[in-house]
Amino acid sequence: MKLIIGLLIVIGAVFGGYLMAHGNLLALYQPAELVIIGGGAFGAFVIANPPTTIKGVFKGLPALLKGSKYNKQTYLDLLSLMYNLFAKARKEGLMALESDIDEPEQSEIFTAYPKLMGNHHLIAFISDYLRLMVGGNMNAFELEQLMDLELETHHHENEQPSHALQTMADGLPGFGIVAAVMGVVITMGYISEPPEVLGAHIAAALVGTFLGILLAYGFAAPMANAMAAQAEEDSKLFECTKVCIMATLNGYTPQIAVEFGRKVLFTNLRPGFLELEEHIKNQKK
Template sequence: MALIIGAIVVLACVLGGYVLHGGNLLVLWQPTEVLIIFGAALGSFVIANPPTIIKQVFQGIMRLLVGSPFNKAFYLDLLSLLYDIFDKSRKQGVMAIEEDIDNPEASQIFSRYPAVMKSSELLAFITDYLRIISSGNMAPHELEGMMESEIDSRHHELEEPAHAVNKIADALPGLGIVAAVLGIVITMNFLSEGPERIGLSVAAALVGTFLGIFMGYGFVGPTSIALEHSAKYEIKAYECVKAAVVATVSGQAPQMAIEFGRKALPTHKRPGFQELNDHVRSK
């Protein structure tokens, strides 16, 4: 939603100011310039990135349009899930959670939290480390180091779509110049047709430069930054899990373990202490 609102504000201010200054919107409609710039941008994007990154970029943009799933409600469910697992392990023994982590789809605990189940990578992260806990006596600092290494790797993966989009944003002004140069080349054919015809052709060429700069700095560049923020909110879920798991391995009670996890979340999306307690009881 923020992406749509921001785009409307950018268009309204730039085009509105242009019209108020006496500009003609029809002059800006140059389909061939659009074809050159955005066709070249799309082609270079495909050349530069593997299919997995291209797919992740479009998935990330769709997520920006509908809203990130990593919100306060998601974090509440995540912490409640961890509490239930830790509580069962503490009361019934570590071996009691083996069936839950081996087949989370059939687990009564995991099935209560469908939002977490939809995030397959995060779910695998949780079950992998719960499995490590149940199968051996790894020291807390060793477990923490292993988790940090995987989180760093995952963070890099999540930021790759943002970097790919940012590269296109950097290229768009240059592609706008390419379109403008081609327009000037075409204008050379009209030198004998009078100032009016030459002026229209030059204006069309300059629209290419405008579109490249406008789209690069007004839309594509900010979208790459939004994708980075989206990646950070997902990584915070991993850091929350890490903090809670390390705390429980260190001997903390389930209630205190999830408090460690809660403190790892961003403040504006972090549930309150009592809010989390009420949610855990309701589940």
């Protein structure tokens, strides 16, 4: 919804202001210019990026319509899940988690949070590092290094679509200039025509520059930034998980371990201490 509202504001402000200045909308209708700019930019986008990144962009654009998939409830569930896992390990020993992490879809602890279960990468991340803790062959420093490497790779992969879209946005004004130059070349063929004919062709050429800049800064670049913000939110979920695991690995109680995780969350999504405590109590019922 936010994406649609933003696009409507851009379109309304640009074209509304143009009409206020008594502009003619038909003069801006230049499909050939749009083909040159859009087609050229998309072709360069295909050349520059691997298939996985191209797929990621087309998958990420519809997600912008839905907005962020993470809210305070998501983090309440995550912290509650981590607490329950740590509490079981503290009460029954780390080996008691073996059945939970080997088959999360059969675990009473994991299945109590169906929304988190839909995030297969997150569940795999939790299971893998709890499994390493159960194995007991890695110290805290080694485990943290490994987690940091995986999180860096995960964040890099998540950012690729937004970087690709931003690169395309950076190139759109250039393709607008290409369209404008080609329009000028066409205009030169009408140099002997009356001023009104010549003026129409010059206006058509200038529309190329206008479209390139508008598509870049009014559409592509803002959407790239929005995709980057979503990638950052996804990374925060994993960072919270990492901090919780490291806290319990260093000997803190489940209550303190999840408090470590709570502290790294963005303030607008961070649940309060009592709010989290109440949520954990309700999950036990």
